[in-house]
Amino acid sequence: MGEEKLKKNHLAIVLGIGLGVVLLIVLSLILTIVISRRDRQSFLKSKKDPSERLRKLDKVSPTCTLEKWWATTKGNLGLSEAVDGQFVCAVCLEQVDRTQEIRELLCLHVFHRECLEKWFLGDHYNCPLCHRAYYVSDTPPTNDYVWMV
Ligand SMILES: [Zn+2]
Numbered sequence: 001m002g003e004e005k006l007k008k009n010h011l012a013i014v015l016g017i018g019l020g021v022v023l024l025i026v027l028s029l030i031l032t033i034v035i036s037r038r039d040r041q042s043f044l045k046s047k048k049d050p051s052e053r054l055r056k057l058d059k060v061s062p063t064c065t066l067e068k069w070w071a072t073t074k075g076n077l078g079l080s081e082a083v084d085g086q087f088v089c090a091v092c093l094e095q096v097d098r099t100q101e102i103r104e105l106l107c108l109h110v111f112h113r114e115c116l117e118k119w120f121l122g123d124h125y126n127c128p129l130c131h132r133a134y135y136v137s138d139t140p141p142t143n144d145y146v147w148m149v
């Protein structure tokens, strides 16, 4: 009779340990899911942070007013005063005013500052006009248009 009781006690201990182990596994699983989801959220957040990304754009595409840009470019190209800058932004197809801020790309094409920022934030890393790549992404692009050039 006493042996039977001992057996039951033993069973209870084994069951208890087993339940504890199962509980631990479930808990660690939940924790892993929560952590990975939080990681993904912070990843998405960093990807969506425009100011951080625009700082990268600043490195490859400086901003200035069209007036200022034209003054230096005209001199560099050796154009006469008679040739005046008439620019149409290829993104919005509207004329760029002299006082508006522009972004210049490596290929010397210029666009409205906001237009190119929108273009860049949409994961387009090539010039809207000549399709030359102006920026190399450190993350794989979600839009593979850039690789078709
Ligand atoms: Zn524009």
Ligand SMILES: [Zn+2]
Pocket: 105, 107, 108, 109, 127, 128, 129, 130, 131, 132
């Ligand atoms: Zn271009």
